Amino acid sequence: MNTSIGDNKTFPKGTTWTPVETALNDLKKSLSVNLVSQKIDVIKALGFVLSKDVVAKRSNPHSSNTAVDGFGFAYKSIEGLENSLNLMTGQITPGSDILFNVPEGSAVRILTGASLPNGVDTVVLQEEVTLHEDKVYFNNDVKLGENTRKAGEDITDGDIVLKKGTRVRPQDLGLLISTGIEELEVYLQLKVGILSTGNEIVKKLTDKNSNRTLDVNRPMLMSIIERWGYIPIDLGHVDDNENKIRAKLDKASQICDLIFTSGGASTGNEDYVAKLLKSDGQLFHWKIAMKPGRPLALASWRKTPIIGLPGNPVAAFVCSLVFGRPVCSLLSGEGWVQLPSFLVPAAFSKIKKMGRREYLRARIKNGKVEIFHSEGSGRISGLSWADGLIELQDDVTYIEKGDLVRYMPFSGLI
Amino acid sequence: MNTSIGDNKTFPKGTTWTPVETALNDLKKSLSVNLVSQKIDVIKALGFVLSKDVVAKRSNPHSSNTAVDGFGFAYKSIEGLENSLNLMTGQITPGSDILFNVPEGSAVRILTGASLPNGVDTVVLQEEVTLHEDKVYFNNDVKLGENTRKAGEDITDGDIVLKKGTRVRPQDLGLLISTGIEELEVYLQLKVGILSTGNEIVKKLTDKNSNRTLDVNRPMLMSIIERWGYIPIDLGHVDDNENKIRAKLDKASQICDLIFTSGGASTGNEDYVAKLLKSDGQLFHWKIAMKPGRPLALASWRKTPIIGLPGNPVAAFVCSLVFGRPVCSLLSGEGWVQLPSFLVPAAFSKIKKMGRREYLRARIKNGKVEIFHSEGSGRISGLSWADGLIELQDDVTYIEKGDLVRYMPFSGLI
Numbered sequence: 149m150n151t152s153i154g155d156n157k158t159f160p161k162g163t164t165w166t167p168v169e170t171a172l173n174d175l176k177k178s179l180s181v182n183l184v185s186q187k188i189d190v191i192k193a194l195g196f197v198l199s200k201d202v203v204a205k206r207s208n209p210h211s212s213n214t215a216v217d218g219f220g221f222a223y224k225s226i227e228g229l230e231n232s233l234n235l236m237t238g239q240i241t242p243g244s245d246i247l248f249n250v251p252e253g254s255a256v257r258i259l260t261g262a263s264l265p266n267g268v269d270t271v272v273l274q275e276e277v278t279l280h281e282d283k284v285y286f287n288n289d290v291k292l293g294e295n296t297r298k299a300g301e302d303i304t305d306g307d308i309v310l311k312k313g314t315r316v317r318p319q320d321l322g323l324l325i326s327t328g329i330e331e332l333e334v335y336l337q338l339k340v341g342i343l344s345t346g347n348e349i350v351k352k353l354t355d356k357n358s359n360r361t362l363d364v365n366r367p368m369l370m371s372i373i374e375r376w377g378y379i380p381i382d383l384g385h386v387d388d389n390e391n392k393i394r395a396k397l398d399k400a401s402q403i404c405d406l407i408f409t410s411g412g413a414s415t416g417n418e419d420y421v422a423k424l425l426k427s428d429g430q431l432f433h434w435k436i437a438m439k440p441g442r443p444l445a446l447a448s449w450r451k452t453p454i455i456g457l458p459g460n461p462v463a464a465f466v467c468s469l470v471f472g473r474p475v476c477s478l479l480s481g482e483g484w485v486q487l488p489s490f491l492v493p494a495a496f497s498k499i500k501k502m503g504r505r506e507y508l509r510a511r512i513k514n515g516k517v518e519i520f521h522s523e524g525s526g527r528i529s530g531l532s533w534a535d536g537l538i539e540l541q542d543d544v545t546y547i548e549k550g551d552l553v554r555y556m557p558f559s560g561l562i
Numbered sequence: 563m564n565t566s567i568g569d570n571k572t573f574p575k576g577t578t579w580t581p582v583e584t585a586l587n588d589l590k591k592s593l594s595v596n597l598v599s600q601k602i603d604v605i606k607a608l609g610f611v612l613s614k615d616v617v618a619k620r621s622n623p624h625s626s627n628t629a630v631d632g633f634g635f636a637y638k639s640i641e642g643l644e645n646s647l648n649l650m651t652g653q654i655t656p657g658s659d660i661l662f663n664v665p666e667g668s669a670v671r672i673l674t675g676a677s678l679p680n681g682v683d684t685v686v687l688q689e690e691v692t693l694h695e696d697k698v699y700f701n702n703d704v705k706l707g708e709n710t711r712k713a714g715e716d717i718t719d720g721d722i723v724l725k726k727g728t729r730v731r732p733q734d735l736g737l738l739i740s741t742g743i744e745e746l747e748v749y750l751q752l753k754v755g756i757l758s759t760g761n762e763i764v765k766k767l768t769d770k771n772s773n774r775t776l777d778v779n780r781p782m783l784m785s786i787i788e789r790w791g792y793i794p795i796d797l798g799h800v801d802d803n804e805n806k807i808r809a810k811l812d813k814a815s816q817i818c819d820l821i822f823t824s825g826g827a828s829t830g831n832e833d834y835v836a837k838l839l840k841s842d843g844q845l846f847h848w849k850i851a852m853k854p855g856r857p858l859a860l861a862s863w864r865k866t867p868i869i870g871l872p873g874n875p876v877a878a879f880v881c882s883l884v885f886g887r888p889v890c891s892l893l894s895g896e897g898w899v900q901l902p903s904f905l906v907p908a909a910f911s912k913i914k915k916m917g918r919r920e921y922l923r924a925r926i927k928n929g930k931v932e933i934f935h936s937e938g939s940g941r942i943s944g945l946s947w948a949d950g951l952i953e954l955q956d957d958v959t960y961i962e963k964g965d966l967v968r969y970m971p972f973s974g975l976i
Contacts, residue, residue, distance in 0.1 A: 194785045209940055211773060241802075242873075243762025243774055261762060261873060263773060297940040310946060318789060318976055319945035322782035322875050326942050328767065348657025348675060353742065359625060359677060360657055368736035371608045375732060388655075459656075459675060461736050488971060490904040491929075515905075526623055526711040528740050531733035532724060557902060559974040562732055 165437035167542055168470065168505040174432055175446055175475060176484055179453055182405075183335045183481045190324050193316045195377035196334035197481040202309045206328030207300035211263040213242075216295045219277055219284050220268035221255035223292040232283045240265055255284045264296060271295040303327050315377075315482050335481040340373045341404035342366050343383035343396060345421050346411035346459055351385065364461045364528070365410040372468055373408075375562045376476055388412060388420045394428060401452035405479055408472060409445075411459030421445065421456055429454070437504040437542065440525040441467045453479070462525045466507045466537065469561045488560035489539065491552040492517040498547045505542050509534035510555055517555045534558070579851035581956055582884065582919040588846055589860055589889060590898055593867055596819075597749045597895050604738050607730045609791035610748035611895040616723045620742030621714035625677040627656075630709045633691055633698050634682035635669040637706040646697045654679055669698045678710060685709040717741050729791075729896045749895040754787045755818035756780050757797035757810060759835050760825035760873055765799065778875045778942070779824040786882055787822075789976045790890055802826060802834045808842060815866035819893050822886060823859075825873030835859065835870055843868070851918040851956065854939040855881045867893070876939045880921045880951065883975045902974035903953065905966040906931040912961045919956050923948035924969055931969045948972070 166174075185199040214220060220240070221233050239257035240248055248265035250256050258264070258271060270293055278285040303309060309327050310320055316334075324332065342365075350360040363385055373380035383400050386392045393412075400407050412421030425431040425447040434445040434456070440463035445456030455471055457464040469487070477485040495516035500506060509520040509530040517538060520530035536557040540547070547553060580588075599613040628634060634654070635647050653671035654662055662679035664670050672678070672685060684707055692699040717723060723741050724734055730748075738746065757780075764774040777799055787794035797814050800806045807826075814821050826835030839845040839861040848859040848870070854877035859870030869885055871878040883901070891899040909930035914920060923934040923944040931952060934944035950971040954961070961967060 191781055194788065206767075206776075208942060210775070213940075215938075215940065241762075242760060245773075261760075261775065297938065301938070302941040302943050309943070314946075317946075317972065318782050318785040319879055319942070319948075319972075321785050322778045322879065323942045323946045325776055325781060326778045326875065328776070330766075346656060346675075348655075352744075353620075359659075361624070361675065362620075362739055362742070364736045364740045367605055367739060368732050371732040371735050374608065461740065465733055465736065488926075488973060490906070492904070512902075524629075524711065524715070526627075526629065527716045528622060528733070528737045529716050529723070532728075532731075532737045534733075557971075557974060558731065558733075559902060560971060 165435050165504070166433050168436060168438050169542075171433045171436050171446060172471070172474065175471065176478065178432060178448070179475065179478055180451075181479055181481065185333050186336055187331055187333055190321070190329050190332055193324065193332060193334060194318065194321055196316050196337070198310055198312050198314045198316065199333045199335045199481065201312050202324065202329060202332055204303045204305050204307045204309045204327035204329075206326075207305045208303040208323075208326045209297050209299055209301065212299045213261055213263050213297050214258050214271040214295055215260065215297055216271060216273050217259050218257075218271045218273045218295060219255040220258040220264060220271045221250060221284075222252055222267050223270040223290070225252050225254070226286070226290060232285045235279065235282050235284050269293055269296065313481055313483055315477075315480075338378040338405050338476055338480040339381050339403065340378050340476065341381040341383045341400045341407040342369045342373070343400065343407060343409045344385040344411060345388065345393060345409055346385075347388050349385055349411065349459075365457070365459070365464045368461065368465065369408050369410065369457075369468055372465075372472075372562055373476075376473070378476060378480065383407070390420050390424055393420055393424055397424075397429070397449045397454075401450040404452060406475065407449070407452055407454045408457055408468065409454060410457040410464045412456070419443070425449065425454065425456060438467075438470075439504055439506045439523075441470075441507075444471070446471065460525050461528050462509075462531060465531055469537070470507065473561060487556050489554045489556045492555040494538075494547050494549055494551050494553045496547070497549050500540055500544055500546065502545050503542055506540040508538040508540065510538040511535050512555070512557075517553060537561070579849050579918070580847050582850060582852050583956075585847045585850050585860060586885070586888065589885065590892065592846060592862070593889065593892055594865075595893055595895065599747050600750055601745055601747055604735070604743050604746055607738065607746060607748060608732065608735055610730050610751070612724055612726050612728045612730065613747045613749045613895065615726050616738065616743060616746055618717045618719050618721045618723045618741035618743075620740075621719045622717040622737075622740045623711050623713055623715065626683075626713045627675055627677050627711050628672050628685040628709055629674065629711055630685060630687050631673050632671075632685045632687045632709060633669040634672040634678060634685045635664060635698075636666055636681050637684040637704070639666050639668070640700070640704060646699045649693065649696050649698050683707055683710065727895055727897055729891075729894075752792040752819050752890055752894040753795050753817065754792050754890065755795040755797045755814045755821040756783045756787065757814065757821060757823045758799040758825060759802065759807060759823055760799075761802050763799055763825065763873075779871070779873070779878045782875065782879065783822050783824065783871075783882055786879075786886075786976055787890075790887070792890060792894065797821070804834050804838055807834055807838055811838075811843075811863045811868075815864040818866060820889065821863070821866060821868045822871055822882065823868060824871040824878045826870070833857070839863065839868065839870060852881075852884070853918055853920045853937075855884070855921075858885070860885065874939045875942050876923075876945060879945055883951070884921065887975060901970050903968045903970045906969040908952075908961050908963055908965050908967045909933075910961070911963050914954055914959055914961065916959050917956055920954040922952040922954065924952040925949050926969070926971075931967060951975070 233255040236256045240262045242261035250267035370380040429449040431447045447454045495518040647669040650670045656675035664681035784794040843863040845861045861868045909932040
């Protein structure tokens with residue numbers, strides 16, 4: 149569904165604007181995922197995406213053991229009238245190689261994590277017994293199997309531990325190691341090219357170019373890609389010259405899985421990138437009903453997807469998260485991700501234009517979410533002030549103080 | 563305030579347990595922060611903590627410019643009866659070196675991001691005008707200064723851009739560059755040593771040691787430190803031997819800002835780390851009323867703080883986040899961080915023991931938060947199943963379905 153919005157200046161009359169949701173769905177459908185696998189040592193797997201289900205080579209726990217420091221015995225020893233057991237000499241420590249055999253009617257001291265010896269199925273906490281003349285007396289009732297962990301109760305040898313498409317986090321690394329995995333298959337990391345365009349952009353100021361604009365987007369986008377755990381490829385900067393941009397994209401499309409450009413995606417005569425994507429590539433969408441984010445181009449070049457971000461750093465930042473994040477996760481083999489969000493009461497009120505999605509720079513304070521004093525897209529400082537974004541849906545027209553709004557913490561986005 | 567809890571088996575009678583909040587406050591007070599500064603290129607600043615306020619060297623925007631593609635003119639030109647202006651030849655593009663001077667009564671075509679030339683203070687959107695015979699006619703009312711961004715409206719040369727103690731995120735990098743910063747002062751990255759202890763622990767299984775426990779904690783904790791942006795130092799593994807542990811800690815305390823140990827912090831005879839910390843170091847707390855997390859030691863060794871994590875990987879993981887995260891951020895110069903959390907309706911009900919804090923492995927589903935089927939601390943797979951933790955306060959005894967509970971997404975913790 150496309151929306152035509154003509155009642156405000158941001159979305160001029162007579163133009164059809166694509167809703168964000170439509171653009172995202174079209175993007176998702178249009179992308180073809182080409183993945184290559186490699187084997188790596190488990191110890192290096194952090195941040196990689198599994199290209200195969202991983203099957204446990206060892207149970208967890210690998211043997212039945214005790215969860216506490218206490219006394220171990222056979223439960224049937226105390227099923228009769230007896231509430232005391234004979235204490236054996238010695239104790240069982242984790243990793244000990246000494247083989248114990250605990251006869252019925254006896255108990256042995258055993259320390260947290262130690263494997264249960266023959267004859268032990270139950271452990272009572274040391275604080276729950278009284279010791280007297282080599283006898284163990286129970287202060288409380290005891291349940292069969294208490295304070296023990298059964299071999300394989302978490303994972304059994306042969307179980308699928310983690311599924312294909314899982315991005316390995318620190319705890320997943322722990323799980324993989326605990327189940328005996330030493331090597332595993334993962335996808336190659338995504339390579340994302342970053343290209344800045346525009347005659348006005350310079351990397352460094354000199355006396356001669358002091359009126360120019362510094363290239364903020366390239367390092368910012370490179371660092372976002374780095375944070376996401378992919379490989380940023382610095383494609384440099386090109387002037388607004390059709391041939392130079394074409395040559396750059398030809399080369400970049402051979403080495404990158406995805407390209408982010410910034411600048412040159414507007415309707416102006418100088419917007420070479422948008423023009424070129426339309427004439428020589430495939431331009432899917434470029435008039436998207438969102439703020440900030442105009443202009444934004446979703447396209448491909450010799451089969452490599454391109455996200456043509458606005459030149460404005462605030463808009464480039466927001467669009468890289470809203471569009472770039474799920475596109476990257478899909479292309480990396482992890483699948484399309486939903487950006488994490490939470491409903492939080494608004495500390496502000498606001499009138500909003502119907503028919504476009506808006507992203508506001510936001511910050512949590514005392515359990516409510518407040519917004520930056522200006523929505524101006526030139527205000528880069530607002531991104532630093534914020535700890536997240538608020539997403540206002542297309543059909544929202546008014547937010548009252550205390551209304552629940554959708555807040556997306558930056559920690560879940562970058 | 564200490565709590566004495568004797569009505570359950572997890573917190574045995576006759577022992578004083580320290581509430582998590584007390585332990586955290588004591589930790590915060592006990593830590594002394596010793597920081598060293600270095601100068602780095604702004605481009606490398608991602609993840610570093612600023613050791614000085616950063617002062618802007620350039621205003622943002624550096625010159626007044628247009629936020630849209632349109633026509634620029636002096637507002638006073640149209641204050642009279644006139645609603646048309648003379649269109650000048652040519653156009654102004656961003657970064658153009660051509661000097662324009664726009665006389666009263668005239669307008670010039672100007673593209674997004676271009677600096678306003680002499681004589682222009684207002685820009686009207688191109689879609690809001692009609693062009694006819696070199697004249698520009700306005701379709702709507704125009705406001706003074708509309709669609710323009712004033713020089714310095716975001717940041718003025720000399721303003722403080724980012725404060726000492728700020729950890730540089732991608733957007734902060736953007737802000738720094740846009741305000742002309744090329745070099746800045748940051749603290750050296752925190753060095754966090756990771757030591758595994760316990761006779762039962764092995765790095766690799768062989769035919770001879772197949773009953774042992776694999777060292778899950780060391781790689782897991784190393785990868786957590788890496789994720790936090792600090793430098794993990796692999797201190798290897800030591801057996802339960804007092805002299806070896808002492809030698810290891812002596813050496814480690816010279817090169818690390820903080821040490822995480824795992825294992826050996828219990829009350830058992832074999833818990834050399836806890837014993838040693840008590841006799842030769844300073845042991846502040848080691849009986850903390852939390853689940854999972856028993857035993858946990860907060861200590862220091864020759865002035866280097868030590869967090870003695872439990873050997874159990876689930877407990878080690880949770881304690882590293884709850885205690886390790888704020889300690890690391892304080893020692894790194896960023897200050898004590900509050901772990902981000904959100905109130906989410908519970909998809910479960912649960913009876914809880916009074917007087918201890920509990921952390922449950924949790925996952926968001928359809929706007930509610932569900933918990934892992936087992937609270938057993940041997941269940942490492944629950945950490946992979948989860949996308950966050952639920953924190954239940956000490957005084958909570960019952961959770962009903964639909965109650966709001968405090969959910970902490972892993973994305974905000976690791």
